[in-house]
Amino acid sequence: xxxxxxxxxxxxxxxxxxxxxxxxxxxxxxxxxxxxxxxxxxxxxxxxxxxxxxxxxxxxxxxxxxxxxxxxxxxxxxxxxxxxxxxxxxxxxxxxxxxxxxxxxxxxxxxxxxxxxxxxxxxxxxxxxxxxxxxxxxxxxxxxxxxxxxxxxxxxxxxxxxxxxxxxxxxxxxxxxxxxxxxxxxxxxxxxxxxxxxxxxxxxxxxxxxxxxxxxxxxxxxxxxxxxxxxxxxxxxxxxxxxxxxxxxxxxxxxxxxxxxxxxxxxxxxxxxxxxxxxxxxxxxxxxxxxxxxxxxxxxxxxxxxxxxxxxxxxxxxxxxxxxxxxxxxxxxxxxxxxxxxxxxxxxxxxxxxxxxxxxxxxxxxxxxxxxxxxxxxxxxxxxxxxxxxxxxxxxxxxxxxxxxxxxxxxxxxxxxxxxxxxxxxxxxxxxxxxxxxxxxxxxxxxxxxxxxxxxxxxxxxxxxxxxxxxxxxxxxxxxxxxxxxxxxxxxxxxxxxxxxxxxxxxxxxxxxxxxxxxxxxxxxxxxxxxxxxxxxxxxxxxxxxxxxxxxxxxxxxxxxxxxxxxxxxxxxxxxxxxxxxxxxxxxxxxxxxxxxxxxxxxxxxxxxxxxxxxxxxxxxxxxxxxxxxxxxxxxxxxxxxxxxxxxxxxxxxxxxxxxxxxxxxxxxxxxxxxxxxxxxxx
Ligand code: ADP
Ligand code: MG
Numbered sequence: 001x002x003x004x005x006x007x008x009x010x011x012x013x014x015x016x017x018x019x020x021x022x023x024x025x026x027x028x029x030x031x032x033x034x035x036x037x038x039x040x041x042x043x044x045x046x047x048x049x050x051x052x053x054x055x056x057x058x059x060x061x062x063x064x065x066x067x068x069x070x071x072x073x074x075x076x077x078x079x080x081x082x083x084x085x086x087x088x089x090x091x092x093x094x095x096x097x098x099x100x101x102x103x104x105x106x107x108x109x110x111x112x113x114x115x116x117x118x119x120x121x122x123x124x125x126x127x128x129x130x131x132x133x134x135x136x137x138x139x140x141x142x143x144x145x146x147x148x149x150x151x152x153x154x155x156x157x158x159x160x161x162x163x164x165x166x167x168x169x170x171x172x173x174x175x176x177x178x179x180x181x182x183x184x185x186x187x188x189x190x191x192x193x194x195x196x197x198x199x200x201x202x203x204x205x206x207x208x209x210x211x212x213x214x215x216x217x218x219x220x221x222x223x224x225x226x227x228x229x230x231x232x233x234x235x236x237x238x239x240x241x242x243x244x245x246x247x248x249x250x251x252x253x254x255x256x257x258x259x260x261x262x263x264x265x266x267x268x269x270x271x272x273x274x275x276x277x278x279x280x281x282x283x284x285x286x287x288x289x290x291x292x293x294x295x296x297x298x299x300x301x302x303x304x305x306x307x308x309x310x311x312x313x314x315x316x317x318x319x320x321x322x323x324x325x326x327x328x329x330x331x332x333x334x335x336x337x338x339x340x341x342x343x344x345x346x347x348x349x350x351x352x353x354x355x356x357x358x359x360x361x362x363x364x365x366x367x368x369x370x371x372x373x374x375x376x377x378x379x380x381x382x383x384x385x386x387x388x389x390x391x392x393x394x395x396x397x398x399x400x401x402x403x404x405x406x407x408x409x410x411x412x413x414x415x416x417x418x419x420x421x422x423x424x425x426x427x428x429x430x431x432x433x434x435x436x437x438x439x440x441x442x443x444x445x446x447x448x449x450x451x452x453x454x455x456x457x458x459x460x461x462x463x464x465x466x467x468x469x470x471x472x473x474x475x476x477x478x479x480x481x482x483x484x485x486x487x488x489x490x491x492x493x494x495x496x497x498x499x500x501x502x503x504x505x506x507x508x509x510x511x512x513x514x515x516x517x518x519x520x521x522x523x524x525x526x527x528x529x530x531x532x533x534x535x536x537x538x539x540x541x542x543x544x545x546x547x548x549x550x551x552x553x554x555x556x557x558x559x560x561x562x563x564x565x566x567x568x569x570x571x572x573x574x575x576x577x578x579x580x581x582x583x584x585x586x587x588x589x590x591x592x593x594x595x596x597x598x599x600x601x602x603x604x605x606x607x608x609x610x611x612x613x614x615x616x617x618x619x620x621x622x623x624x625x626x627x628x629x630x631x632x633x634x635x636x637x638x639x640x641x642x643x644x645x646x647x648x649x650x651x652x653x654x655x656x657x658x659x660x661x662x663x664x665x666x667x668x669x670x671x672x673x674x675x676x677x678x679x680x681x682x683x
Contacts, residue, residue: 002086004342009310010059011337012075013040013330015318016100017064022319029318031326033063036502042327045320052546054553056330058337064318068107069491072120075311077492079240080121082309083223084128086236086345090243090303091117094332095315096325097213097247104313105244106198112484117313118219118242122190123484125223132473139224139354139470141181142190144197147295148215150269155197155217156180166298171350174301181222183469187481194219213247216270216296224354235355237346241303245296246271248332249325250564270296275332281305282338292603309343312336328557357466364463368456369405406456413449417442 015031032041041055060074079089093101107116129138144155145164152164157180167177184190201217219242226235248271273294280286281304291301302308314333316326348355420442424435471477478485583592598611 002345002347004307004344006340006342007309009304009312009336009339009341010075011312011314011333012060012062012071013056013058013314013316013333014062014066014071014100014104015040015064015316016103018318027319027321029064030320030323031316031318033061035061035063035066040316040330042323042330043320045323052542052549054327054330054546054550056334058314058333067491068104068114068116068120069487070495071104071313072117072124072488073492073495075313076117076121077124079309079311080124081128082343083221083238083240084125084225086225086238086347087343088239088241088302088308088346090241090300090308090310091313092241092243092245092300092303092310093313093315094245094248095329096249096317096322099315099317099322099329101244101247101313101315104315105242106194112487115484118194119191119481120484120488121221121240121242122187122194123478123481123488125221126187126477126481127485127489129471129473130476130478134472134474135228136473137226137354137358137470138473139183139357140185140190141183141222141353142193143176143179143181143220143222144193144217145176145179145220146201146215146217147270147299150295152176152295154179155200156182156193160200166295169350174298175351176299185468185471186477186479187484188479190221191481216246217244218242218299224352226354226358233355233358235348235352237349237352237354239346241300241308243300245274248329250560270294273297274300277304278332278336278339281340282335303341305339305341307343307346308341310339310341324557324560327553331557354470357470361463361466361470364459364466368459368463406452406459410449410452410456413445413452417445417449420445 013033015033018027018029030043030045032043034041037057038059038061039055039057040061041053043053062071062074076091079091083089091105093105095101103116105116106118107114107120109115125140129136132138146153146155152166153160154162154164154176162178164176164178166174168174182193184193197217197219201215221240221242222237223240224235224237226233228234273290274297276290276293277297277300280289289305291297297304303310312333314329316322316329420438424438424442430438587595595610599608601607602609
């Protein structure tokens with residue numbers, strides 16, 4: 001196994017420009033970005049001028065003028081390069097709604113200069129492949145999912161109503177069962193798929209903006225590369241997760257009732273669990289990381305504290321009215337800097353498809369050259385999206401087999417048929433029975449030829465289909481993304497030049513600074529010493545004030561968070577009381593005990609599950625009639641009991657529908673008997 005490289009999560013911050021509306025309303029920018037020192041300073045609009053400014057330092061900071069290409073080259077390029085080498089990589093955008101997460105990850109329009117990290121990564125990946133040697137073969141696949149209300153939806157699936165489950169398998173890790181993994185062979189394909197997913201993101205939303213701000217979107221690119229060295233094929237697999245998170249702002253309390261409240265609490269669950277995971281990872285004392293507490297953190301398990309190179313891009317708005325949220329985002333980002341990951345190159349993982357395809361190609365070529373058939377295994381594993389579908393199993397073995405290559409054999413058969421036909425046409429010196437025999441011989445040969453041809457075509461088509469999925473190093477598959485790749489490359493070279501200049505200047509500045517400090521330290525008189533010490537005292541005093549203000553800020557933030565949580569608890573308690581009322585009024589005690597006995601918490605799905613749920617109340621009415629032999633089974637007895645219970649409670653309407661106002665009647669004697677039978681059966 002390759003050695004792991006321990007790295008901190010890299011954190012970059014991007015501040016968007018003031019919007020036209022903010023400018024017209026007269027807002028000032030409260031955020032100052034110092035690109036030289038990679039720091040960002042925020043001015044609190046509501047406090048006195050004595051309070052020191054809050055400054056945070058990150059791996060990189062981008063101001064309002066920073067273009068998309070620079071953000072890509074400084075924040076994402078190295079991660080994508082790592083993924084091309086076989087590491088896992090994650091780039092995720094965090095921040096308040098409206099601060100530029102989607103602008104950073106997807107960007108807008110068809111203007112190559114305005115496109116975000118995701119489309120730029122397509123151009124980068126295929127540009128890299130086009131510059132590789134021919135001895136490298138690549139397989140690139142993409143998937144796109146959305147987490148909304150703690151439910152996972154495949155944005156590339158035909159049926160958007162299905163919710164998918166998270167699974168874990170040894171050697172594969174955490175994956176989403178049934179998620180489509182689409183093979184792509186050029187940058188334009190990837191782009192089309194991203195657009196398709198983006199369109200699906202908004203389907204069914206009553207308010208598109210509101211929904212996209214409450215859902216997390218995850219675009220994943222899997223890149224497998226096989227290379228021959230030392231007479232052996234080496235296979236690596238890198239997975240790149242590109243995540244546009246839901247808005248990090250606290251959900252407003254107003255209007256959060258019922259369904260809307262449940263929704264809000266579930267969204268908070270994923271984001272607050274993300275916060276808890278980050279806190280636990282950077283706290284030396286913590287022994288448990290709560291990845292399993294939300295869908296988002298389970299999917300990002302490797303990205304945070306695991307086998308991945310990760311960049312977090314925190315987005316902030318500059319206007320003063322965003323102060324609280326901006327500070328909260330910067331604090332969050334500041335904490336994330338301390339997360340340590342241990343990434344390693346993934347060699348020959350269990351879910352790699354490229355090796356399977358290469359074996360398949362070899363087998364098909366063998367079959368075509370040797371005209372031999374062998375039956376292989378059919379079917380695919382659950383996690384790879386099932387694309388091959390067992391080619392060899394469908395082609396039947398031939399009696400007698402053997403012989404030269406397919407094409408030779410077809411040619412031989414054609415010659416043979418032509419000779420027989422010529423003989424038949426001559427017709428001379430042949431009896432009627434000889435002619436009949438020759439004709440039937442000819443017909444049999446023609447059938448065999450047609451069969452052989454169709455097998456040959458089937459094998460060739462299958463071979464072409466699989467070969468089409470693989471991309472050989474050196475092939476140019478950029479197409480329309482050519483311009484994109486050129487811009488990226490140009491911007492990257494410019495950045496490199498600027499970086500070299502900057503390093504030179506920084507060194508000069510540092511040495512001058514050191515000289516000055518030296519001089520300052522040499523006090524010539526007591527007077528100078530006193531003034532030097534007062535200066536130091538003033539600095540320490542400022543630091544103390546700064547820490548006090550920070551402490552007050554933190555306390556206020558905790559207080560706000562606590563109030564939010566208490567509010568949630570109060571609302572949930574209210575709902576719980578309503579549910580208890582319904583249960584007390586309508587569900588007999590012994591049934592309740594039975595239900596409690598047979599209900600269990602399913603951690604995988606995150607819900608309570610009841611044994612025999614298909615045979616209860618509302619489900620019963622939707623159930624199709626069960627065929628007679630099934631009536632003897634335990635399940636059908638359960639069904640009958642449940643139905644009898646439902647009838648007892650008046651839950652199942654009789655043939656003629658009763659008006660909805662009718663009171664539920666409890667026939668107590670019958671109820672008890674049914675309960676006893678149900679209990680005996682379940683015991
Ligand atoms: P989010 O996804 O965080 O809710 P968006 O990406 O939708 O935010 O950005 C909100 C608005 O601000 C959009 O109109 C977007 O075009 C604009 N915007 C965001 N970041 C920038 C930027 N760096 N430069 C110019 N416009 C930006
Ligand atoms: Mg967005």
